[in-house]
Amino acid sequence: MFGTTAPLTLFAFAPFDWFLDDLYGAFMEVLARVLGMPALEFAFMQRAYLAAICIGIIGPLVGTFLVHREMSMIADTLAHTAFAGVAVGLFVNNALSLSLAPIHSALVVAVGTALLVELLVQYGDVSTDTSLAMVLTGGFALGSVLITATDGGIAVGIDAYLFGSLATVSKASVGLLVFMTGLVSAAVAVAYRPLLYVTFDATAARAAGISVTWYNRLMVVLTALVVVSAMQVMGVILVAALLVIPVATADGSRSFKRSLLAGVLVAEITVVTGVTLSYQYGLAAGGTIVLTGIGLYVLSLVYRRLGVPTRMQHRTGRWRLNKLSDRTHGDATGEPKADGGSDDERR
Amino acid sequence: MNGTTVETVSEAVVTVENASFAFADRPVVDDVSLEIEPGAFLGLVGPNGSGKTTLVELMLGLRRPDSGAVRLFGEPAHAFDDGERVAYVAQHATKAAGRMPVTVREAVTMGRYPHRLVGRFSETDRRAIDNALERVDLTELIDRRVSRLSGGQRQRVFIARALAAEADLLVLDEPTVGVDAESREAFYDLLHDLNATGITIILIEHDIGVVTNHATEIVCINRELYFDGDPETFVETNALADAYGAEQAVLEHDH
Known part of the structure; x- marks a missing residue:
C-alpha cells in the first residue's frame, strides 16, 4: 500500500525492529501457543493487533473530549479529507513518478483541514455543522475526482483505505501508530486540565484565562492525527x-x-474482538470492529436501562424494589428531587 | 475564603468608559460608563435583551468594545490574563454541564486549574478545594456526578468552583434560574457572606426585589445606562420604569 519506500523512516531504526520482531513478536508467538491461535504467529496479524491496540488507546483518549463537546462529526469530516489526502499523494506519485507515502499527504491534508475547520467555525458566517458538512463532502469529492482523473490508475488499492484492511498494515505504518499513540x-x-475545563464550561474557562481557541485547535489537530493513523485498519468511512x-x-x-479509562478499555475489547473475528471469518476489518463496538454499546445500554441484579438482590427481591424506589424518589441516596431532578434522570 | 479577607486595593476592579458594542448593526451596549470598587456587591438589572450579559462579557474581556474602554483590575479587559483573580458562572452554565460524566470534586477542582494547569496540586490547592466544598456544604456529594444533582445543588457546585479559585471577583449571570425558593435564599445568604470577606460580586438577576435586598450597588441598563447607585435610591427613582418602558414597582419579599 505504501510502496517500497518506508513511509516513516524514523521507524525503520533498530530499536523498533527489535521491539516488533524480538520482543513483541516473541510474546505473540507464546500467546499463540497458549491460546491455540496460530494466527497470532503471522507477522501481519501481529502488526494488525498492535495497530488495533494503539487505535484502541488513542481513539477514546481524544474521542471522550469530542463526544462531550458534541463535536463527534469532526472526526468523520477529517477522515473524509484524509481520504482526499491519500488521493493527492497517489495522484502526485502517478503524475510525477514519485514514491511519496500517501499517509504523509493524508496527514498534511487532515491537519490542514482541521485548522481550516476551526477557523471556519470561529470566523466564518456559517454554523459548525454546515462547515463540517461542506468540508466533509468537499474532501471526498476531491478524492473521487483525483482518482478518476488518472483513468482509474490510482484506484487500485483504494478500497483498503475506504474499508480498512489488516493485511496492509506494514511495519512502517504500525511504527507510525506507535509513535502517534505516544504523541497523542x-x-x-x-x-x-485545560481540555477538560474547556469541554465542561468553555465560557468560564475563557474568563479564567485559558485560551479556548488554542485548545480547540489542539483538539482538532489531535483528532486529525488519530484519524489518519487509524484509517489503514479502520477505513476512512468507519474510522x-x-x-x-x-x-x-x-x-x-x-x-x-x-x-476516559473505561472508553479505552471498551475500545480495546472492541478492536481485539473485531480483529479476531475479521481474520477468522475473512470479513472487512473496519466493519467488523465497528459492529463489535455497536454490540457492546447495545449491551451497555441494556445494562444501564434495566440494571443487572446481584444474585443476592435477585433472591430477596430487593433489586426490583430498588429500581422502583429510584424511579419514584429520585437519586440513589434517597435525597428528594429539589427542582425537577437531574439531567441524567430526565434521559 | 479561608476565613481571610481579600486585600483591599485602591484601583477599581472594573472601569467601563463610554463603552459601546453592537451585534452587526444592532447596538446592545451604548455609551455605558461605570466603575466597580473592590468589595462591592453589584446587582446588574434590566429587561430581557437589555445587554446585561454582553456588558459583563465586555467587563471580563470576553468581547472587545466597538468604542470606549473597559479595564479589569487596571488592565485593558481583553488583554487581562490573570485568570486566577476572576471566577465566572455564565448564564445556563449549570445546564451546559449537561450529561457529562464529571464528579462534584472534578468540577470544583477546575477552579484551581488557572493556578496549576500542569503538575501535581499543592497542599494549598487541595485545601482551597476542600474549603470550597465545605463552604457550600457539598462534602457529602463529592463523588456524585454533577448531572445527577438537583438545580440548587448544581448551582452550589459552580459557586464552589469559583470559591476554589480564590478569585477576587465573582461574576454570576442569572445563577438562580431553575432553583427552588429555599435553595435560592440560602444561595443569596452565601453570596452575602462571601461579599463580607471582601470578594467583589457582580450579579445579574431578574428578581429585582432580591437584588435590592442583597446588593450594595445597583446598575440598571437597557442598552444604555439608566441607573448607577445604591439600592435605596434605585427604589425611589423612576429608573426602573424608564429602563423597562412601563410603570414598575419593586416588591420586597422573602422567599
Missing part, C-alpha cells in the same frame, strides 16, 4: 466510530477520568 497520549496528559462508540458505551462512568 502525551499531549492529552499534558493538556488534560470515526472508534472515537465515538466506545465513549458512548462508557458513558455510565461516574467521573471524567474513569470515563
